[in-house]
Amino acid sequence: MSFCWNEINSGIKSLILILCIFSLMTLSLWDDVATKFLHAAGIISALYFLVTPKKTITNNPTLLIFISLCLLGIVNIIWYSHYKISGSVYTNAYRGPMETGKIALCSAFIFLVLFAKNEMRTKIKFGKLILFASLATQLLFFAHAMWQHFYLNVDRVALSASHATTAGYIILFPSLLASILILKSDLRHKTTLYTINFMLSLCAVIVTETRAAILVFPFFALILIIMDSYINKRINYKLYYFITIALLAGVFSFKDTLLMRMNDLNNDLVNYSHDNTRTSVGARLAMYEVGLKTYSPIGQSLEKRAEKIHELEEKEPRLSGALPYVDSHLHNDLIDTLSTRGIPGVVLTILAFSAILIYALRTAKEPYILILLFSLLVVGLSDVILFSKPVPTAVFITIILLCAYFKAQSDQCLLEK
Template sequence: MLTKRSPHPVFSYLIYTCCAIAFATVPFGLKFGTDIFYVASYLSFIAIVLNIRYYTRDKLKFIVSLLFLAFGLGTIFWLVAVKQQGPYINVYRAYMSTARLIIAMSVISLVALNERIAMQKITLVVSIAVGLLVNTYALYQGLWLLQSRIELNFDRTTIVAYLLTAISLVMMQSIMMLKIRFRLFFYIAAFILTCSSIILTGTRAAMIAYPALILLTVIVTKNIIPIRHKFAIILLVPVLLASTGLLFKDMVMSRINDFEQNVAAVNDTQSENSVFSRVWMQIVAIRTGNEAPFGQSAEQRASEALEIIKNDPQLYNAQRYLTVHMHNEILETWSLKGAWGVMLLLAFYGSLMLLSFRQPRNSMLFGVTVALVVYGLSDVIFFSTEATATFLLAIIASFLSAKKPHTATGQPTC
């Protein structure tokens, strides 16, 4: 019987099975992955309706889920107000897709945050399996198929780097949380595997950020591994990073040389410059946002941007990205949705960070959240359906990883 005290466990098993399937399929560009994610959200909605008092009794968790919902609905309301056919229709379609995913995640998160079943062990096993599957396939593309930059089944290597980061952070922390012998050696081997696959994407931001995120996650981790193991990992990561970098020296040097060429061509406004184009885009985003602090359409932003570029030709490289995005999550939001959009985005980040440090501390969620913020400094994660879905699934996995078995006194076992 479904009651306030005891929601039927069948909902939990069905919802998380759907999430696990989505986590394993979205990184390969399979539409089935996002479809099954929506199925999980429908099941979650039914569970909440049937057990509304149970799922709303913890006010903090309920408010956090409402903030997630507000973030997604805010984008929908903006789309309803400004969407129109034309050369910028792909901008609207991209945001419609990611907004729907965020709304779905808000519903699933309310179930996951209030989950009473001990889901930690199965979550860790699934996370490790998915991480090994995706990273092994990435290495297969790079080492056997000899792709210059691994793409999985996408056409943007940067998206692949973001996917791999989210999945790998979850896998690495899952290995750390497993209570098995020699987990330190498994952790080291997994770091070499994941770091290698990220290097082979050729994405400079990920090559720098991923090892830093690993170190940060280890530092924040509490009561999971002995202090001596924590220090061993902190000391070994730089050594392993250097060794992996030497192993893939050609890729690393090509990305360094490309960076140097971009710096040398800073004054060439006509050539493609992946480094300084981001700077010019962000300047344009700030200026166009200042013209419409309460939001505007993509068409209006483009019109203002073209006028700005006309008066300041050095910003010319930003023009080619007006039909995409401005390569900074906060500034992109500012330029399109205005102050209220930025507030909802920051509330989303803040909610995740709050949950990370709520007792018991959730280092996995912390690492995924910081990755989301860091990559948002030079790109727009919530523009890509696959990147958004993967990060949202990583967040849900982080929630479930904290669901430990309880003792008879009701306290989590350590």
């Protein structure tokens, strides 16, 4: 009976992991399908939990992650249900947090089930499977991005997303995942693989013209090398050399695109210094200000927020750059959450990712997970990441698979003893 249960347990967890891998690999071509795979994995995980609650919860190191993500998802869905009215002009903006809430709930159950104390007894080497799936995903990102940019003559590549900015973030997090997995793997020629992945990912990010992603990816790719050198107490000079060459080659190959975006940034800052916020950067800074000035501690509807923003703009016309965005979001995760779901939403968001941070350091003992968390934090300062479906799917699926990779490697070691 015990043997039968172990087989069923491993089979269900294997299915959940495979669905997560499919979610990662479909991000480039069909981001909506990627979300559906994540939902399916979450539903199976929830059913598994309902059948075996005691076995799943007992000594589970991800219990805090589960609770915080569940609360975050529930608050988002309650907010949507309470404030959304039929025929609202802000329907799409309401759906963003609601979709994120569903993804958070699914991710909560996936964490709870996949990272329970009992190891997976399976012949499938999921560590290697996650690694190769990640590398294949990077090839898909690069091929799709280059096809759109050069063959279809698309200036700002959007992949399968509705906006190029979204595509930039969809590429960013799996690219960092692949970088971490390459360094942690036992593959030969890791230096060459890391350099190739860096080059392909950088080119794919550049053609989306997403400034935050263009800056964040090479920065954290370099931080990752420094971290790896420190942990292993060995400096790979060849990797530093190759990455420098790859960075210069990528910048040179798309120098016109990069120069145009840098000139736009400079012009935006000059306009902002003259109280003109009707630019990309100026509008963001105006949105941050109006978000902090119009928030409600316990949350509010988008209609109420828009009303407050219009009233504020009449008193302070320099904030007019924020007006075109009142029907979407305020381009900063915490400020946008504060202006809609109030202080509870902000607290639960911080708690959820703090729980993942604690798991990374105390249980998994893998500081590499911090690369994903800190990149999420940095990008979240200039845009809304936890909104709608594609980017939250990319964020949670990369974190889940990175944690799953480390657990799979640990379980494999236990089985081989």
